[in-house]
Amino acid sequence: MTEMLTAVLAQIAWPLALALAWLAGEFGHRWLALPRISSYGLAGFALAASQGGFLPDPAGGPVALLADVAFALILFELGYRINLGWLRANPWLLITGIAEAYLAFYAVFVVTQALAMPLLPALLLSSIAMATSPAAVVRVVNEERSSGQVSERTLHLSAFNCVLSLVAFKAVVGYGVLSSAGSVLQALWSSLVVVLASAALGALFGVLVPALLRLLGGLARNATVVFALAVLLLTALTDAVKLSPLLAALAFGLAARQRRVVLSQVQRNFGALGDLLTVLLFVFIGAMLDWRQALAGLTLAGAVVAARLAAKTLACALFARLSGVSWRKGALTGLALTPLSAFAILLLEQTRHLGLALLDDVAGVMAVVLLLELLGPLLTRWALVWAGETRRREEA
C-alpha cells in the first residue's frame, strides 16, 4: 500500500508541486503582498528532495528543458519590449547600463577576494552577479502593471546586463575549462562563437517569423501562438547544437521588435500558457537548491548580495540626472535590478555538459540565489511602488 502510494506520488510529483506552488503564489500575493514568483520559488525549494520533499532533483531532465522554454518565452517578451532607438536618443542610459553591470562585477569580485575565494569561482560568481533576472523583472512589472521610468529602465537595463553577463560568463568558462589545455585564445574564441552564433540564430528568427506573419496576413492577427511556437523551436534547436537558448530568445525578441515588419499584439506573459510555464520555471529553480549548501555559504552570500545591491544602486543613481530622471528614481531603478536567481541557475545548469558542476562548486551561489529568490522580486516590487508606478490598491 505504501509502495503504491509512493509510486503514485512519484508519478504526480511535478503536477502536484506546480498546483501547490500556484496556491502558495495566490495566497502569498493576497495576504502578504508577495510577488507570486517569490512564493513559487519558495514552494519549489520546500518541496525538493534535498529538503526532504517529494520533488526529485530536476537537473538535466525534461523539466529542465521546459524551464528553458519558459525562460526563453520571457526573454523573448523582454526583447520585444526593448527600444534600441532609446539608446541613440539617450546615450547616458547605455553608459548607466555598462557602469552598473561592471561595477557589480567589480564589487562582487572584491568581496570574494577579501573572503579568499579561489580565482576561477570568484570570476564566475562575479560575472553572474552582473545580470538581473529578466524573468523576475518582467513578471513583477506585468503583475503590478507598472509603467514609468523605473519600470522601463529596469527592463532595458536587465536586458543589457544579461547580455554583458553572458559574454563575461562564457569567456570565464572558456578560459577556465581550457586554460589547462594551453589554448586560452582558442577558448575565448569558441566562447565568442557561441555568443555570436546564438544571437545570429535568434535574429534570423526575428526576421523570418514576422515575415511569415505578414504572409499569413489576417490569419494570424494575434501573433501570440506563432511567437510561442517559434520560441519553442528556437530553444530546442539551440539546445541541440549547444548554443545559448537564452541569448537566442532575447535576440529573437529584439529583432522582431526593431524590424517592425508587422505590428501585432503579443499577449503579456504569453497569456495563460506563459503563466503556467512561469510556475514551472520558478519551482524548478527552487528545487535546484539545497539548504545545506545554502547554509554553508550564507556569510559569503550576505556580503555578495549587499555589495551587488550597493554597486547597482550607486551606478544607477550616479547617472540618473544625466539620463533624465531624478536621482531618487535612479536609485530605485538600481534597487529594482536586484533579482538574480532564474538567470544564474539556468546559466549554470547549461554548463553541466562541460563536465562542470558549478552550481555545487561555486560556494555561495546557492545561498545568493536562495536569498534573492525571495528578496529580489520583493525589492523590485517595492521599488516600483515607491516610484509611484504601480496602480494603488484602492483603485484596483
Add this chain to the structure above:
Amino acid sequence: MPLAPFKPATALTMGVELELQLVNPSDFDLSASASDMLHLLGRDRFPGDVKPEMTESMIEIASDVHTRHAPLLAQLEAMRDALLAAGDRLNVALCGGGTHPFQRWFHQRIFAQPRFRELSGLYGYLAKQFTVFGQHVHIGCAAADEALYLLHALNRYLPHFIALSASSPFFQGVDTLFDSARLNSVFAFPLSGRAPFLLRWEEFEQDYFAKMEKTGVVTSMKDFYWDIRPKPEYGTIELRVCDTPLGVGRAAALACYLQALCRTLLERAEPAPAEDDYLVYNYNRFQACRFGLDGALVHPKSNETLSLREDILATLERLAPHAAALDSGAALEELRQVASAGNDASHLRRQHAETGSIEGVVDAAVRRFREESA
C-alpha cells in the same frame, strides 16, 4: 463660491489647449509617464504651458494668448518639439487623436492630485473612461454679454468643428463607426451638452449659476462639461468639442477658423440665436460625430437638410475676407483641404486597413505628430 466676475479680454484673441497621449513606443499602449515627463521638462524653460491631466498617460499643453495664426502655430510647434525631445530621452512617444485606439480604461492610473482623485471617486468608471483627448479653443470677448451671444450664435457651426477635428474612430480596440467616439464619452457626464439659453450675463449669473450652486450640484464653472462654456476669469468662451488633431498644424487652423467665425458673427448680420435653434442641435451633433464630413446638417432656421461638407466649404468661402483681415488665409486653406480630402479619422481608418492592426493606427498617429511640421 459665487461665479467670478467676467473679466473682459481683447476681442478675438485666441488660445489653444491640447490634451496629448503618452504612448509606449514598444507596445503602443498608453504609458503612465506624465510625472516623469513633467520632471524632465521642469529643468528647462518650456515654450508655453504644460501640466498634468486626469490620468498619468495624458499631458496637456496650452499656448499663450495670440491674435494671429503664424505666431500661434510657431508656439505650438515649439512646444511639440520640446515634448518630443523630452519623450526621446524617456522612451515615451507622443501623439494626438481623440482616443487611444485600444487602451482599456480600467488600467489607467489616476494622476496623484486631490482634484483628480475626487473626480475619480465621484464618477467611478466614467472618470477612467474619460481617458480621451480633446482640443480646447479660447476666444477672447470684450464683454460678458458678447461672450454669451457668441456662445449661442455658434450653435449651428458646432458640427463643423466636430467633423473637421474628428480623430477618434477607434475605441477599446474596435472601429466604433463614429468619426469622433470621444464625444460619446463626454456625453456620459450629467452636466455635459449645451449651455442654457441665456443671453445676458446677469441672468446667467443669478438665474442660472447661483441657483445651480444652491442645489449643491456644482461649485464652479469647471463642473460643467458643456460643448462651449464661458470662462469668466479669462474673459473667453471655450470651445471643447474638438478631438485633439493628429498634428499641431491642424490645431492652429481650427483655432483660426473659430476666430474668423466669431469675427463674422460679431457683425450680427445673421439672424440672432434663439432657443428653438437647439431643437436640431443634438441631431446635428450626432451626425457630425457619427459620419464626420459625410454627415448631414439641419439648418436651425430654415430646417433644410444640408451636407456638412458643403456647408463647411461654403462657410470657408464666406470667411475669406475675415481671414484676410486676420492673416489666417493659410489656416483656412488647410481646412478646405481637410473638408475635401478627409479628416484625421479617415486617415486613421486607412492606416488600419493598410497595416491590418490596431497598433499600426497608433504608430501612424505617432509618426504624424512628429512629421507634421509644414
